[in-house]
Amino acid sequence: MREDVDHHIADALSRPALVRLDSHTLCLRFETMKVASALEAVRFLLERGTIAHGDTLVDSSSGIYAHALALACHRYGLHCHIVASTTVDATLRTQLEILGATVEPMPPSASLKLDQSRRVARVREILRDHPRHHWMRQYHDDVHYRGYRPIADLVREHVDCQHLTVVGGVGTGASTGALTTFLRETHPSVELAGVQPFDSVTFGSEHVHDPEIIIAGIGSSIPFGNVDHTLYDTVHWFGFDAALAGSVALLREHAIFAGLSAGAAYLAARWEQKLDPDRHVVVLAPDTGHRYVDAAYSRHAEAPDPADLAPLQISALADMDLPWSRMDWNRADAPMPAIAAAS
Template sequence: MDHHISETFSRPALIRLDDHTTCVRFETMKVASALAAVRHLLQRGVIAPGDTLVDSSSGMYAHALALACHRYGLGCRIVASTTVDTTLRVQLEILGAVVDSVPPGGDLRLDQALRVARVQEILRTEPRHYWMRQYHDDIHYLGYRPITEMIRRELGEQPLTIVGGVGTGASTGALATYLRDAALDVALVGVQPFESVTFGSDHVRDPEIIIAGIGSAIPFANVRHSLYDTVHWVGFDAAQAGSIALLREHAIFAGLSTGGAYLAAGFERRLAPGRHVLFLAPDTGHRYVDAAFTRPSSALAVRDLRPHQITAPAEMRLPWSRMRWNGSPAPVPAVAPPVTTDGPPGRLPGARSRR
């Protein structure tokens, strides 16, 4: 029996769609990483009850961190993106989180940079605040280890292809790392939106980009590019088609990043029928209802979609492109500068807890 809802949310449902495809379906995926990261920091004495954890978020991580802080009796402060809607904001505030809204910067790059800058301002004046650094710290990989154990119990030792949105790299990167450490044959396929620097799609504009959470306009230090074998770049129109098809065909209501992963998973399954494909569904579709689900008749048909096969990022184009990544290093704009600190990595130089 669970003692807190965060523990329930941290475990996905594994749903077999056919003999060679499984959906790893979460209510809200980042609870797995936030809960394990907070527990690890408490066990090491890096943070203590009474401290406040702070981070920037476009939505899912904000909810995850607020739940983890509620579970362990910690304060929570979120520097919120404009994509944090009323439904989420109400939950955050009732859970006890302080929500700081940063005015829109005019584009995604500036919005993300302004939010990180605001976090650093807070740390300079609040010595008992700890920055969780969801974009930078590998500690967020830890929560996915138990999920790899679930996968091994259910699917055994067969060759696997993992498909999912990259985001900070914690989910897909962690699953591949832990399964490969167990000597499994694992291919890793990352899904990205256009306009993201992480895998070099920032030069392609998607007029309806709202696929929050799986791309970035700033470098993410905890994406390990060398883990990825293949990358799919999926635009809004293609991701919408995937999300609607997943709901229609399998009754799974999930967000746009899941729609992109469903498309990519189907393509990879056809390419390598001897492998079992797992794709990640990190959240439900509720936040995308108005934007993606209310006009199903106008959506593209999945059966008509194929990715543009490319050999370099300069060749990519909407609505869907695919390239063998082969463990290549990060593109130059995606290389994060080092974060220097005299103390623990979540605190700025000179900041110390008063316990």
């Protein structure tokens, strides 16, 4: 008799729930999206002999990847060390510690930029002192793309890919970028709309400051080596207020409780679909909304009405502004600050 069961929770978490929002919009709702990339990356590195059972894997994280890597290490009998952002809350830290990971929190920081730079510097110190540790390099190694191939196969089963746009947070590139890469193997016309926060160097929004930015994980103050900018057709930049509006709308209209990046992606997807009503849209919701309750969802009464929001359409990065900007990226190369610092 066939046994359709998972033998580790990480296997189950690597697959999204597929939720039909309307006839042209599908939401891929994950509890912890990066389990898909971490699990397959670790499996591949073990198979290739780069790492071995009992080794210690190390990386820095603002939360989602920390959980994913801890689960992958638990699944495959590896040790895990996380240099944790100030955005990692007590609930997640407790889970990580019980899973067997060692968690090294960064001290409070005046900015996410300083926090991120400190984390990467600390990882380098750890590797200097423990050369046998393996740095997973979630920000730079495209091994993290591999886990999204099964998700692309899943999307093909449920969506018309002939006229499709994927919408979601850019992050390290190993989510929207990876998913679209595999979808384009059979359907080159698939379009990709990336979501970014302001204050991020990845797509050139570092000159626009959002004082309330807490959209963790989808932008960066440092260059990401595994973001392929030439995959993206469109980029949407969101501030806190617009992302909150999208998150509250996603929960109110569809009962999907997800993070701020999912709310931003939801608004972006609605806009892309409005521009082309015949287009099918896949929205990525990479995590739940629990860690955003105090800082965001508790302020739901203040959230703007999405009907009152529209992106500022720009043709040059210098023209972007809060609360929401949109640009036709047209699969162009990375902006110079990202390239120069990355090299």
